[in-house]
Amino acid sequence: xxxxxxxxxxxxxxxxxxxxxxxxxxxxxxxxxxxxxxxxxxxxxxxxxxxxxxxxxxxxxxxxxxxxxxxxxxxxxxxxxxxxxxxxxxxxxxxxxxxxxxxxxxxxxxxxxxxxxxxxxxxxxxxxxxxxxxxxxxxxxxxxxxxxxxxxxxxxxxxxxxxxxxxxxxxxxxxxxxxxxxxxxxxxxxxxxxxxxxxxxxxxxxxxxxxxxxxxxxxxxxxxxxxxxxxxxxxxxxxxxxxxxxxxxxxxxxxxxxxxxxxxxxxxxxxxxxxxxxxxxxxxxxxxxxxxxxxxxxxxxxxxxxxxxxxxxxxxxxxxxxxxxxxxxxxxxxxxxxxxxxxxxxxxxxxxx
Amino acid sequence: xxxxxxxxxxxxxxxxxxxxxxxxxxxxxxxxxxxxxxxxxxxxxxxxxxxxxxxxxxxxxxxxxxxxxxxxxxxxxxxxxxxxxxxxxxxxxxxxxxxxxxxxxxxxxxxxxxxxxxxxxxxxxxxxxxxxxxxxxxxxxxxxxxxxxxxxxxxxxxxxxxxxxxxxxxxxxxxxxxxxxxxxxxxxxxxxxxxxxxxxxxxxxxxxxxxxxxxxxxxxxxxxxxxxxxxxxxxxxxxxxxxxxxxxxxxxxxxxxxxxxxxxxxxxxxxxxxxxxxxxxxxxxxxxxxxxxxxxxxxxxxxxxxxxxxxxxxxxxxxxxxxxxxxxxxxxxxxxxxxxxxxxxxxxxxxxx
DNA sequence: TTGTACGCGTTATCAC
DNA sequence: GTGATAACGCGTACAA
Numbered sequence: 001x002x003x004x005x006x007x008x009x010x011x012x013x014x015x016x017x018x019x020x021x022x023x024x025x026x027x028x029x030x031x032x033x034x035x036x037x038x039x040x041x042x043x044x045x046x047x048x049x050x051x052x053x054x055x056x057x058x059x060x061x062x063x064x065x066x067x068x069x070x071x072x073x074x075x076x077x078x079x080x081x082x083x084x085x086x087x088x089x090x091x092x093x094x095x096x097x098x099x100x101x102x103x104x105x106x107x108x109x110x111x112x113x114x115x116x117x118x119x120x121x122x123x124x125x126x127x128x129x130x131x132x133x134x135x136x137x138x139x140x141x142x143x144x145x146x147x148x149x150x151x152x153x154x155x156x157x158x159x160x161x162x163x164x165x166x167x168x169x170x171x172x173x174x175x176x177x178x179x180x181x182x183x184x185x186x187x188x189x190x191x192x193x194x195x196x197x198x199x200x201x202x203x204x205x206x207x208x209x210x211x212x213x214x215x216x217x218x219x220x221x222x223x224x225x226x227x228x229x230x231x232x233x234x235x236x237x238x239x240x241x242x243x244x245x246x247x248x249x250x251x252x253x254x255x256x257x258x259x260x261x262x263x264x265x266x267x268x269x270x271x272x273x274x275x276x277x278x279x280x281x282x283x284x285x286x287x288x289x290x291x292x293x294x295x296x297x298x299x300x301x302x303x304x305x306x307x308x309x310x311x312x313x314x315x316x317x318x319x320x321x322x323x324x325x326x327x328x329x330x331x332x333x334x335x336x337x338x339x340x341x342x343x344x345x346x347x348x349x350x351x352x353x
Numbered sequence: 354x355x356x357x358x359x360x361x362x363x364x365x366x367x368x369x370x371x372x373x374x375x376x377x378x379x380x381x382x383x384x385x386x387x388x389x390x391x392x393x394x395x396x397x398x399x400x401x402x403x404x405x406x407x408x409x410x411x412x413x414x415x416x417x418x419x420x421x422x423x424x425x426x427x428x429x430x431x432x433x434x435x436x437x438x439x440x441x442x443x444x445x446x447x448x449x450x451x452x453x454x455x456x457x458x459x460x461x462x463x464x465x466x467x468x469x470x471x472x473x474x475x476x477x478x479x480x481x482x483x484x485x486x487x488x489x490x491x492x493x494x495x496x497x498x499x500x501x502x503x504x505x506x507x508x509x510x511x512x513x514x515x516x517x518x519x520x521x522x523x524x525x526x527x528x529x530x531x532x533x534x535x536x537x538x539x540x541x542x543x544x545x546x547x548x549x550x551x552x553x554x555x556x557x558x559x560x561x562x563x564x565x566x567x568x569x570x571x572x573x574x575x576x577x578x579x580x581x582x583x584x585x586x587x588x589x590x591x592x593x594x595x596x597x598x599x600x601x602x603x604x605x606x607x608x609x610x611x612x613x614x615x616x617x618x619x620x621x622x623x624x625x626x627x628x629x630x631x632x633x634x635x636x637x638x639x640x641x642x643x644x645x646x647x648x649x650x651x652x653x654x655x656x657x658x659x660x661x662x663x664x665x666x667x668x669x670x671x672x673x674x675x676x677x678x679x680x681x682x683x684x685x686x687x688x689x690x691x692x693x694x695x696x697x698x699x700x701x702x703x704x705x706x
Numbered sequence: 707t708t709g710t711a712c713g714c715g716t717t718a719t720c721a722c
Numbered sequence: 723g724t725g726a727t728a729a730c731g732c733g734t735a736c737a738a
Contacts, residue, residue, distance in 0.1 A: 020731060031709050036733060043733090048707060065485040069425045070731030073714050078422070088450055091649070094442040098468065110486075113466060115451065132418040133463075270653055296444070300623055302655030373715055384725045389717060396717090401723060423715030426730050710737070721726075 019062040027058035082130035083111045085141045086118045091295040099316025116142050137323045143167050144206045161323045163315055166208045173334040175319040180216035182308040182341040186262045186290040187220035194352035195260040199232040201247045203239050203264035231256040236268055244271020266291035284350035294344050304346035311339050372415040381411040435483035436464045438494045439471045444648045452669025469495050490676045496520050497559045514676045519561045526687040528672040533569035535661040535694040539615045539643040540573035547705035548613040552585040554600045556592050556617035584609040589621055597624020619644035637703035647697050657699035664692050
């Protein structure tokens with residue numbers, strides 16, 4: 001057992017209630033204002049060392065915990081930020097959340113998490129509710145390229161950092177994976193295996209990620225001297241399995257020959273797997289597939305999915321750090337960060353026969 | 354476009370700050386106290402209908418949002434609860450979280466989420482921090498059978514509901530899946546397929562879930578007239594793949610013949626898959642496996658995992674409802690809830706050859 | 707260096 | 723039915 005203060009206050013308490021600053025001040029024989037100064041590291045130098053010692057000792061024995069609500073009311077700061085994501089059950093987001101919280105926790109901040117389910121109306125109302133809770137900033141993972149609501153908030157001076165995606169307005173700082181390089185790696189991997197007819201199941205063009213990856217795909221294909229055939233690119237309506245499956249069916253029905261797929265993300269690749277099962281296509285023997293993100297348990301799939309690993313935890317951590325920087329120094333110039341990705345080769349890709 | 358009030362207040366605002374109750378009162382030509390009564394549904398009957406109308410109209414045009422921090426300071430209620438989970442990246446928890454939030458949101462409550470990483474010290478400090486944020490209650494998913502810290506909190510009158518697991522102290526309300534029935538279903542499924550030598554990879558005996566499922570396993574085996582061979586039960590140190598794999602290796606190394614495994618949960622089953630790959634064992638031809646929980650994407654595994662489906666979203670929702678009930682009426686008798694489970698038969702189980 | 711006085715935005719308790 | 727006032731717990735000018 002470590003000699004930490006016990007969870008229930010060891011000292012006296014007033015009326016069974018948690019002790020307040022006044023209780024501490026009284027116990028230390030000083031005024032509440034003095035106690036406040038002594039307890040707050042940034043104002044501690046204003047009181048004598050001896051007084052500070054006495055106050056801190058009294059606080060400790062009383063088990064005093066400052067009331068963050070009262071503090072927030074006074075300072076109009078909440079030590080709180082809002083985290084706006086589409087859906088927590090998408091395995092993409094938990095690692096980002098943990099990355100964010102690791103950084104916030106160290107700075108005494110906490111995050112309110114809200115799910116929008118990609119519903120703009122719901123997004124608006126959840127963000128309004130976050131703002132009424134006095135969040136000091138927002139980390140937003142639901143950005144669309146054309147996103148007037150976010151733009152408006154940004155103009156109003158709401159501090160925010162986008163993760164994973166961005167808007168057309170580059171003035172809003174964001175942290176994303178290096179999507180273009182990731183797609184280039186995927187294409188090169190397939191080319192190295194001998195593939196020349198490579199298809200792309202693109203994410204929605206309303207998202208920066210969808211557009212950037214699709215553009216990077218066309219560039220990469222051309223860079224390898226292959227034909228940039230638009231019949232080999234199908235856009236998925238959403239980043240999920242169902243739309244990945246639909247897009248795969250459309251691709252197959254176009255009857256344009258291809259031997260490999262670069263999927264916009266892992267869930268879209270999973271949709272392809274479903275269609276392969278439907279139609280008796282064997283992967284990787286007939287068609288190779290590369291995903292994107294490296295979500296958990298991909299190595300247990302049939303076949304284990306080759307994919308591009310994105311440092312989700314780091315994306316969250318960097319975004320949180322960036323947001324705290326913006327809060328600390330509002331004059332700070334907005335930066336955007338591109339985090340490096342790596343190929344993870346498993347068994348869904350094979351040499352062209 | 355729906356005719357909702359726009360996000361930035363349409364009316365006048367004072368000093369560019371969000372409007373306060375006083376601004377509304379002034380705009381409506383009444384005192385702040387009257388405005389408060391008019392705006393609060395539970396006190397609205399104290400003011401004249403005409404006044405109420407005027408105040409609410411003023412609030413709407415000003416875009417007034419009550420400041421929850423000021424309200425909390427006055428009422429000593431935070432409309433906030435704490436949610437204590439081991440690790441958000443475990444796919445078990447996101448659906449529970451969403452179930453909780455669906456219920457809370459409807460009641461104007463929100464949840465602070467903390468991750469303990471199964472570290473008791475961290476759990477203590479995170480819960481302390483939640484309490485200092487004035488949460489009105491706790492939903493705890495990290496309960497161990499012997500859990501003195503939770504017991505102490507409960508004795509101190511901290512309102513809490515356990516999810517997914519419980520402590521030895523049955524006075525603490527909890528919401529769990531009907532584990533015993535789930536295991537019985539799994540064993541009967543295997544028996545129906547002709548298996549008679551069935552092993553169990555048990556979860557940690559420090560958790561109620563581990564103990565209940567292991568006990569249910571022995572009962573189920575005996576109920577079918579099979580031998581209750583303790584050499585066929587191995588305990589995993591944690592509910593994860595690595596320990597599932599370790600337990601599987603130990604089971605195989607014991608050289609006691611068996612043809613089927615009931616895993617404590619899906620992750621443990623995934624650990625078995627890893628060992629099958631290591632040792633060239635084919636599933637389900639040589640060994641059938643049943644998981645527990647039905648976490649996402651199990652249908653994409655090689656082979657798709659047969660498992661017991663647990664209604665995680667409902668578990669969260671019921672727990673939230675129960676906690677809100679406890680908060681509303683502290684005299685309420687604590688109840689515990691057992692939610693029904695179902696078998697999901699996929700391809701990791703096959704008839705005994 | 708320390709104490710006094712006040713206000714943050716809201717609600718409860720008095721009067722009227 | 724409505725208004726005045728105090729108070730929740732804290733931080734901070736200002737005064738001493």
